[in-house]
Amino acid sequence: MSDVAxxxxxxxxxxxxxxxxxxxxxxxxxxxxxxxWNSFKIFGAIDHWHPATLNCRLILGEEGVAGAVREFDIxxxxxxxxxxxxxxxxxxxxxxxxLKTNLPLHGYVGEMWVTSDAPQTCTLHWRGAFMRxxxxxxxxxxxxxxxxxxxxxxxxxxxxxxxx
Numbered sequence: 001m002s003d004v005a006x007x008x009x010x011x012x013x014x015x016x017x018x019x020x021x022x023x024x025x026x027x028x029x030x031x032x033x034x035x036x037w038n039s040f041k042i043f044g045a046i047d048h049w050h051p052a053t054l055n056c057r058l059i060l061g062e063e064g065v066a067g068a069v070r071e072f073d074i075x076x077x078x079x080x081x082x083x084x085x086x087x088x089x090x091x092x093x094x095x096x097x098x099l100k101t102n103l104p105l106h107g108y109v110g111e112m113w114v115t116s117d118a119p120q121t122c123t124l125h126w127r128g129a130f131m132r133x134x135x136x137x138x139x140x141x142x143x144x145x146x147x148x149x150x151x152x153x154x155x156x157x158x159x160x161x162x163x164x
Contacts, residue, residue: 024127025152033116037092043084044070050155105130126152
């Protein structure tokens, strides 16, 4: 199975689970896709481009190798430990999952990638699929989706700001 198909299968398995939620944010950017990819591809450095993150460090494994684990803080009190599941330099994408967090979500699997739509025109993608935490009611779905969407929007804007 191709990496992209494998990625879609993993995200779809989360998305097909009961009470799944999914967010996919996109940002069109003018520029070389390789330069855009280079601005966010280091898994252990989300705090270099995401304005809501602090103190990111790789705590296990090697950068760009599946199985690497990072941890970071979120301004305002959040904490995340996540694992790199797939990294493809050629296709300019990576997939990861959250292992532990105090954020109101469960079973999160995310991916980020760059597509080249035309010369010097790219789309930066950030997609995440997750479930509500065990015991949480459906009334928490929209606030959780709004939170994740805001995290993605801030992150994509942070990448754009770093580039320009």
